[in-house]
Amino acid sequence: MFVVCATASGTASAKHFYQYTDDKGIVHYTDVKPGDNVDGVKSTRVRTDRQPLIRMREEGTDDNRTMTFVNSAGGPVTVDIAFVKNENVRTQPPLPARIVLPGRSETPAVHIEPVDVQRGYGYQLRYSAMPGDFRARQNPEARYRLPFPASLRFGVAQAFGGTASHTDKQNYYAVDVVMPEGTPILAARDGVVMTVDNDFFGAGLDMAQYGDRANNIRVVHSDGTMAVYAHLQLESAQVSVGDRVRAGQELALSGDTGYTN
Numbered sequence: 293m294f295v296v297c298a299t300a301s302g303t304a305s306a307k308h309f310y311q312y313t314d315d316k317g318i319v320h321y322t323d324v325k326p327g328d329n330v331d332g333v334k335s336t337r338v339r340t341d342r343q344p345l346i347r348m349r350e351e352g353t354d355d356n357r358t359m360t361f362v363n364s365a366g367g368p369v370t371v372d373i374a375f376v377k378n379e380n381v382r383t384q385p386p387l388p389a390r391i392v393l394p395g396r397s398e399t400p401a402v403h404i405e406p407v408d409v410q411r412g413y414g415y416q417l418r419y420s421a422m423p424g425d426f427r428a429r430q431n432p433e434a435r436y437r438l439p440f441p442a443s444l445r446f447g448v449a450q451a452f453g454g455t456a457s458h459t460d461k462q463n464y465y466a467v468d469v470v471m472p473e474g475t476p477i478l479a480a481r482d483g484v485v486m487t488v489d490n491d492f493f494g495a496g497l498d499m500a501q502y503g504d505r506a507n508n509i510r511v512v513h514s515d516g517t518m519a520v521y522a523h524l525q526l527e528s529a530q531v532s533v534g535d536r537v538r539a540g541q542e543l544a545l546s547g548d549t550g551y552t553n
Contacts, residue, residue, distance in 0.1 A: 310335055325527070345369060345421045345487075346393065355409055359402040359417070363393040366534040367486035367512035368425040373402060373417060380406050380413035387417075392425050395486065395512075396534065423486065428516025436480040437539050439469075439521060440546075446471045466522075475546040477521050479537045483511040486518065490529040492549045507549045511537060523549050 311334040312326055313319050320326075326333050346369055347362045363369050374388035383389075384403040393399050406413040440446070450456050450468040458466050487510045507524035509531065525547030531537060 345423065346371065348419065355406055357404040358400050359404065360398055360400045361391075361393050361419075362398050363395060364533070365395055365423065365486050366484050367395040367423070367510075367518070368516070369393045369395075370422045370424060370426045371401065371419055372422075373419045376416040376418050378415040380408055380411050381415050382407050390426065392427070395484070423510060424512065424518050425516045430517045431513075431515040434481065434513070434515065434517075437478070439478050439480045439519075440471065440475055441478070444471070444475070466520075471546050473525060473545070473547050476542045477509075477524065477544050477546055479511060479539050479541045479543055480519055481511070481513050481539050483513040483519070483537055485531045485533055485535045485537060486510040486512045488529050488531065488533055490524070490527055490544075492526065507544070507547060509543050511543075523547055525549070 310322050310324070310326055311319065312330050312332055345363075345365060347364075349360045349362060350357060351360060352358050359373075361371060369392070371391050371393060372388065373391065381404055385391075387402070389402070391399070391401050393401075402417075404415065447470045448467060449470050450458055450466070452458065452465050452467070454466075454468070458464055458468075487508075489506070489508050492507050506522045507526065507529075508520050508522040509524065509529060510518055510520045512518045521543055523546070525545040526549065528545035528547065530542050530544055537543065
């Protein structure tokens with residue numbers, strides 16, 4: 293018996309649809325915005341759902357299984373794997389295990405087989421995924437530039453450890469900068485684009501409704517640390533997963549998406 297349970301963070305898929313009729317009278321439906329030379333375009337925004345950050349594929353025979361993880365992100369993802377329950381099975385590596393999946397990779401991560409092939413066996417697994425390599429350590433000599441044009445000046449609404457929403461470990465070092473929508477957002481360091489969420493719209497203070505719906509771009513740096521540029525304007529991303537970016541390069545435009553007031 294093979295049962296797998298999974299919990300993982302994710303990314304968004306495009307749900308902004310366009311309809312237009314070409315000069316031959318053919319009606320087109322697409323999620324790619326037509327060019328400015330196309331007339332009569334109708335646009336519909338549909339609520340997007342998050343997709344898994346990684347996917348797991350189970351392969352092999354009944355008595356010799358391999359769990360392969362597919363990481364489509366442009367940078368590493370850390371996966372924790374553990375048994376919920378098991379009977380007459382062994383794994384390589386032994387579980388629980390923590391595995392780092394390289395960016396854009398397929399990794400045969402866990403091999404599973406019965407201890408005694410003459411007996412029945414079963415198991416239930418659970419895995420969770422976290423963006424980044426848990427072993428990463430910041431280069432103390434790294435320098436960061438402003439994530440917006442240096443000629444502009446903006447106030448800070450919330451900084452490290454802000455009591456509104458920066459109290460947990462994941463968000464503790466976030467900085468909320470107050471700026472007009474449409475302001476260019478620039479890369480603070482060189483890096484590789486790891487994930488892009490570009491298709492969310494709407495904002496509010498309802499955590500259940502808006503907590504995971506902020507457009508954002510995640511960039512992984514050479515030392516393994518990451519920067520997340522969040523609350524971006526709908527469909528304003530100028531980069532794609534896997535792109536190499538330089539400090540000062542425009543990534544997107546500021547917006548008001550996700551959990552904001």
